[in-house]
Amino acid sequence: MSDNDIEVENLVRVYGRGAGARRAVDDISFEVRHGEFFGILGPNGAGKTTTIKVLLTTLLPTAGRVSILGHDVVRDVQRVRRRIGYVLGGDKGFYDRLTARQNMIYFCDLYEVPHRVQRTRIPQLLELTGLTARAGDKVETFSRGMKQRLHIARSLVHDPRVLILDEPTSGIDPIGAREVRDLAAGLIRLGKTVLLTTHYMQEADALCDRLVVLAKGRIVASGAPRDVKQLAGISRVTELELTGVEQRRLDALRDIEGVTSVHVDVSGIQQIVRVQSAADVDCTAAIVRALESEKVERIATREPTLEDAYVALISSQDGKA
Amino acid sequence: MIPRLRFLFTAWLFHLRQLATLKLYIFDSVVLPVILATIAVRLVGARGDDGGTITTVALGAAVMGMWAATLSGAGGAISRMRSMGLLEPVVAAPTPLATALAGNALASSTLGVYSVTATLLWARYGLGLPITVRSPLMLVVATLATIAATAALGLLLSVSLVMYPRAQSVSNIFEYPLWILTGALVPLSLLPGWIGVASWAIAPAWGVKAIQASVTGAATDFGVATALCVVITCAYWALSTALLRSVERLARERATLPLS
Numbered sequence: 311m312s313d314n315d316i317e318v319e320n321l322v323r324v325y326g327r328g329a330g331a332r333r334a335v336d337d338i339s340f341e342v343r344h345g346e347f348f349g350i351l352g353p354n355g356a357g358k359t360t361t362i363k364v365l366l367t368t369l370l371p372t373a374g375r376v377s378i379l380g381h382d383v384v385r386d387v388q389r390v391r392r393r394i395g396y397v398l399g400g401d402k403g404f405y406d407r408l409t410a411r412q413n414m415i416y417f418c419d420l421y422e423v424p425h426r427v428q429r430t431r432i433p434q435l436l437e438l439t440g441l442t443a444r445a446g447d448k449v450e451t452f453s454r455g456m457k458q459r460l461h462i463a464r465s466l467v468h469d470p471r472v473l474i475l476d477e478p479t480s481g482i483d484p485i486g487a488r489e490v491r492d493l494a495a496g497l498i499r500l501g502k503t504v505l506l507t508t509h510y511m512q513e514a515d516a517l518c519d520r521l522v523v524l525a526k527g528r529i530v531a532s533g534a535p536r537d538v539k540q541l542a543g544i545s546r547v548t549e550l551e552l553t554g555v556e557q558r559r560l561d562a563l564r565d566i567e568g569v570t571s572v573h574v575d576v577s578g579i580q581q582i583v584r585v586q587s588a589a590d591v592d593c594t595a596a597i598v599r600a601l602e603s604e605k606v607e608r609i610a611t612r613e614p615t616l617e618d619a620y621v622a623l624i625s626s627q628d629g630k631a
Numbered sequence: 632m633i634p635r636l637r638f639l640f641t642a643w644l645f646h647l648r649q650l651a652t653l654k655l656y657i658f659d660s661v662v663l664p665v666i667l668a669t670i671a672v673r674l675v676g677a678r679g680d681d682g683g684t685i686t687t688v689a690l691g692a693a694v695m696g697m698w699a700a701t702l703s704g705a706g707g708a709i710s711r712m713r714s715m716g717l718l719e720p721v722v723a724a725p726t727p728l729a730t731a732l733a734g735n736a737l738a739s740s741t742l743g744v745y746s747v748t749a750t751l752l753w754a755r756y757g758l759g760l761p762i763t764v765r766s767p768l769m770l771v772v773a774t775l776a777t778i779a780a781t782a783a784l785g786l787l788l789s790v791s792l793v794m795y796p797r798a799q800s801v802s803n804i805f806e807y808p809l810w811i812l813t814g815a816l817v818p819l820s821l822l823p824g825w826i827g828v829a830s831w832a833i834a835p836a837w838g839v840k841a842i843q844a845s846v847t848g849a850a851t852d853f854g855v856a857t858a859l860c861v862v863i864t865c866a867y868w869a870l871s872t873a874l875l876r877s878v879e880r881l882a883r884e885r886a887t888l889p890l891s
Contacts, residue, residue: 325886363886366723370883391725402716405645407652412645419641420724420731422634 312380315472315503316342316365321374323360334360336527337374342505342520344471347498349514349521350507353624356524358507362476365505366396378472392421395465399477401457403464406450410441410460413449414467421468428467435463439493455486462493473497475506479513491517511617523620525627531619539619547618548585548594551608552601555581559601566596571622580607586614586622638726642734643741646708650738664696664746665753673758685754686762686846690770691815693750694777694839697743698809701736701785708735709789728879729872732786740782747774765848773845773853776860777838783867784809784835790874813839834863 323335335357342348350358363369364376367387375382381389404413411432418428436442439459449457458478465473475494479487487510495517497504508514514521515535523531523538531541560583563572568591575582587593594611651657671692709732712718721731747770755762764770788805811817812829813836819827830836837860844853 366719368719368723368883369886370880388725391723396720396723398716398719400716402714403720404715405649405717406715407649408645412648416641416645417720417724419634419638420721420726422638422726424634425637 313343314341315344315346315379316348316505317375317377318361318365319375321361321364321376322372323357323364323369324372333527335364335371338522338524338527338529339374340522340529340532342472342503344503345498345501346519347495347504347506347517349518350505350524351509351511351514351521351620352507352524353509355526357527358524359476361524362396362474362505362507365474366394367391392468393470394472394474395468395470396474397458397461397465397476397478399458399480401452401454401481403461404449404457407448409446409448410436410452410463411445413460414464417464418467423468431467431469435466438466438496439463440489453483453486455482455489458482458486458490459493462490462497471501472503472505475504477507477509479508479510487513511615511620515616523623525624530623530627535616538623539614539616541619541623546587546591546593546611547614548587548597548609548611550583550585550597550601550606552581552583553579553605553607555601555604559604562600563597566593566600567591568593571625573621573625584618584621586618635726635730639730639734639737642731643737646735646738647741649711650742659696659700661742661745661749663699664693664750665757667692667695668750668754669758685760686751686764687843689750689754689760689762690747690842690846691813691839693743693746694781694813694815694835694842695810696746696750697740697777697781698813698815698835699806700742700746701739701781708732708739722879722882727872727875729786729875732789732875733782733868733871736782736786736789737778739785740778743778743781744774764846766845766850766853769845769848769850769853770842773838773841773857773860776841776857776864777835780834780838780860780864780867783864783871784833786871787867787874790871790878809833809835812836815839832863834860834867837863 318341319339321335321338322333325332325334338357338361350361352358360369364371364383365378367383367390370384377383378390379393381393383390405416408416414432414435415428418432423431433442436445439462441456441459441463444452444456449460452460461478478494479490482490491513494504494506506514506517518535520534521532521538522529531538533541560572560574560581563569563583563585568587569585570588571586573584573586585593585597594609598606598609668689671688674688709718712721712735722728751762751764754760811822812826812833814830819830819836837856840856841853841860844850844856
């Protein structure tokens with residue numbers, strides 16, 4: 311038997327027919343090994359959720375083969391469903407006027423978990439997710455972060471080996487997101503294989519052993535986070551905080567030798583500029599010269615993050631459009 | 632089989648609890664039958680009919696309320712599950728979707744017990760009309776059969792809602808035709824013959840006949856009506872399960888499961 315818990319081969323998913331047909335996922339392949347924390351990254355519309363829904367068996371693939379623990383998601387639907395757990399982002403997915411414990415019972419029965427097992431597992435999972443004290447409260451009174459933790463508890467009721475987390479920290483406050491991240495990281499220690507989709511690069515960098523970056527339905531990079539950073543071809547990032555600099559002067563930074571890309575985030579009158587460059591070129595002096603007479607409030611050089619690599623990869627794909 | 636039945640019970644119980652917090656549903660299942668019963672028994676009472684006729688009319692009104700509650704409860708259950716984000720998780724579970732929806736449909740119809748009880752009590756004590764039921768045991772059995780029948784019909788209608796999220800507005804138009812087809816609103820004998828023939832395929836219509844027979848104590852009529860009600864109800868359940876299986880696959884093909 312393969313070491314891979316998840317295998318995706320040449321997956322294609324097309325929505326609609328004829329001239330209006332849209333390829334949401336376009337011939338992607340990857341595998342997730344047992345005990346691995348695997349990430350799928352990509353902007354909105356990249357095909358992340360479509361891929362997840364195919365894995366969950368709620369969407370049929372147009373072409374390709376997808377299997378979980380050796381079971382085909384089209385032919386062995388029931389076997390796949392018994393062996394995977396999943397957390398979909400957002401605060402829905404419960405009977406919100408029932409309590410957390412009642413919802414857990416509902417999902418235990420839905421997954422045919424015997425009552426004697428439920429009696430120990432439900433308190434264990436509520437404890438694991440820090441919800442024991444609120445087990446008797448209606449879910450509608452829960453914060454988004456608490457609902458997300460309840461989703462994780464719910465996803466574990468049938469003790470699945472593979473867990474799929476679709477943007478589990480989306481829309482949660484930083485403290486709640488950290489709690490969910492800690493919980494997700496702990497799943498590996500429980501012997502689970504985790505597949506995560508997220509918009510948050512720090513989250514992916516911290517949690518994932520390996521990942522793929524999707525853009526327009528295709529894989530544009532894959533490997534460990536450090537491999538993806540190398541693939542993006544950036545080795546150095548110079549970050550500047552400026553105030554009121556004209557766009558043409560910022561555009562001029564792109565002409566500096568060794569600069570691979572320039573990204574500007576504007577917040578009020580403040581501009582945060584990230585200049586990405588090759589490792590063997592120190593552009594700092596040239597950047598300072600180019601912005602001479604402008605007010606530079608801060609300048610710093612750092613190693614590229616996964617977010618830098620992600621932005622560079624996605625930007626290059628947008629440039630191909 | 633036993634885990635499925637246990638889940639059916641859980642789905643029924645929790646859906647019932649959830650429904651009990653919804654104002655529109657409470658109106659349909661709690662207030663509407665009493666209003667309908669008041670109008671119906673006043674009309675019949677004004678003609679000076681006997682207790683049996685008044686009771687039959689009152690119970691017809693109760694079935695009308697039961698069906699209204701089933702339509703808004705069972706039919707609306709799919710829309711609510713979709714808007715609560717529950718439809719996809721339930722579909723993605725190993726238990727067949729039909730079992731979850733059956734629990735919801737049964738929960739909706741269960742409040743029909745209230746419809747019947749409240750209608751009889753209101754007519755007797757609220758309106759002071761003579762209410763006579765020859766066989767209370769037959770009435771209980773007939774009511775349970777009618778609950779199962781309306782739930783099964785609600786489940787059959789809800790199949791379309793998995794596939795077509797906007798079909799809820801269409802399903803609402805089934806409220807009045809069923810009131811007529813079951814003979815709950817007007818006795819079928821007063822209507823054109825083809826309506827009576829069409830009603831043979833409607834399980835709740837046999838449920839209404841069984842309820843009417845329990846009022847008069849006609850054991851043979853009760854037995855035939857109840858048996859046919861049960862047989863047609865089983866056919867509805869089987870058809871719904873088969874349809875749901877293929878509709879679920881179609882929904883997975885066309886991506887119509889999520890909120891849209």
